[in-house]
Amino acid sequence: MKISDIILLASDNLKRNIFRTALTAFGVAVGIGSLSSMISLGKGVSTNISKQMESNDIFTGLTMSSRSMDFDGYSNKTILSDDKKQTVPLSDSTIKEILSWEEVATAFPEQIKPATINLEGKSVVTNIKAIPLEMNGFYPFTKINPGSFYTSESEPCVIMSKIVLDKMGITTPYDSLIGKNIEIITRVFDLDKIDLITSKKKQLPVKNDTTILKIKGIVQTTSFSAGIFNDGIFLPPMTCSFIPSIDLRNVYDIINGEQGKYGKYNTVHIRVKEYAMLKPVKLRLEEKGFSVFSIGDKLEDFEKIFFMLDTVMAVIGSIALIISIFGIVNTLIMAIYERRKEIGIMKSLGATAGQIKMIFYFEAAIIGFGGGVFGVLCGKLISQASGKIANSQLGNFFDSNIEYFSFSWEIVFFSILFSVLVSVIASIYPANKASKIDPLNALRRE
Amino acid sequence: MALIQVEKLSKTYKKGDNKIYALRNINFDIQEGEYVSIVGKSGSGKSTLLNLLGGMDTSAEGGVYYNGKNLLTMNEKDLSYHRKFTVGMIFQSFNLIPSRTAIDNVKLPLIFSNYPVMLRETRACELLYNMGLYNRALHYPSELSGGEAQRVAIARALANKPKVILADEPTGNLDTATSAEIIGLLKMFNEKHNITIIMVTHDKETAYKVSHKTILLSDGEIIKITSNQNK
16 A cells, blocks of 8 residues: 555545544644744743843953952842952952953953933933943944944043933934933032031032033943943043042941952953853952852853753643644544444455554544644744734843744754654554454444 | 365354354365355354455364465465455445445555556446446445445455455345346356355345355255256
8 A cells, every 4th residue: 555545545534524633633733833832932042042142242241359249130230248358459450460361352440430310301310331442342332323432531422321311211313312412410529518427417418510421322232231231321431530429339448447458449340252261261360369240150040041941841832732642542543433344344355454554643644744734833923923022022121122932944844743753653552443443343333 | 176165164152151153064165266155044154154255254163275275374464465355345235435436435445455556547447337337436325326336346346356256145235126237247257257256145046046056054054055067
């Protein structure tokens, strides 16, 4: 019996009960649809989000401090705690030494000052950050649009971040903001009010200081940018250092009698040339007694989470598929009861047990193929819709729209193949049962 | 050498503690090209004997030899081969597959025997034409009369050119005129194509009229074998 004959006989049999066949195939489609979309989600999330992270240089940056440090990855807040054992000071010579390391692309002190900024009658409390010229070729400053990076360390300008503009609710076209003045209001000591500390009013002796700078560019950062770059406004280091601001940490150090103990800088940002170099550099810095934080450390955790996500999703899809297998077994067993006499006739005409089995295997395979194709189609549609919803909800989290579902041809091919295989496996018992039908009994039963 | 030899064939079944003989010590030979009728009352063991000759049943003692090979000791594969190429079966209730057209029913044994795909249609049409059913080829069994359905069944039985046709009460569901027509067809194939016919019937008159040999069964035993070589 040729394969074309078996396919013809099997499809004829299925056509006879088209509604039941369609329902069974639909069951398979639900299983395959959920399985394929879930695998594609797992694959999409792990591949595309990791890619996004890598494109953001998020894994090549690390922050070092002379104090012990912890990091809350979700709020991007650096929590510094005074650890008496970590007292290696951070100075210009330390940075110079780090810059001489082959693996290091750049290193600079993180100078961050709290400020209120005013633009077009709107204001927001944020941080101003000193970014050296060398950062011009690094993410996120590769994504300045409109405008450009500053050309000198003392240029009186700022680079705005898109996130800050969004927070301020500025809807003006970004092109028109280039060259506009921005007010930066910082808090400074007011020596005239120093007696307030001891007075009954218990007010701090501070006053506002206003600096006006021009907007040079707007950087398209997202919430998912690395560390210090995801928020605030960016200034040339010299310009930043001219803006007066109270450094409360230094105040605390003076109060605690630890002035100068931690060096000139609180934290230093380091960029390694590639991700593989991150760990050796981190270990080297830790050996020197610095506290180092890197989100790259979290990559393995991310991978574990993605793996878990994949597994959980595959399990859910598999459960749906197992249920559909029962549907196939049920359909085929029903077919055996209905076609008992027909099987008897076939055997009386010389059909072998193997030929009868093959007819049932192919019936299951056709159901599996139909269900697989339909399931993959449904999975693709559902994943496209879900991807759109996810992007609309998490749009500003990444630089661009993320393909949360990676519906590759491999997934399509293997989902359909898997569907056919599982269906054929499900048909083994019914097919065996059918092949063992005694023709004499089957014809007598009439 | 006889085409079919039945030797000391017995078949029993149990009813409570009692052993009942469906067939007891059956012995006879059938030569190639013979028309043999097996007659007897209901429950005499006619159909049981025919099923043993067709390889549909092998649970018996003794031997049913086709060209020296015992059907009762054959494996499933060889029995399938026997049913496919050596014998063609016709049933009282036609046993056509209702979801397949007349031509598709005739093609079915050709599918199982790996008959060349290109020639199947021609072979099936030729058989239906010979049965006078060419214009009924695309009709379903439910659209055919009893006589037409039985003729389709005969065409199907002849598809793989078997040496032997086993007919189990082929006229049992037909009126007298149609019965005569079917018997006439079987006789024609027997005479014209030298096909051995073994027919089970309770109609002794027809059996004696058309057969070379009539085996009379009663309670599972052969009462009489009548030969009429003039037929």
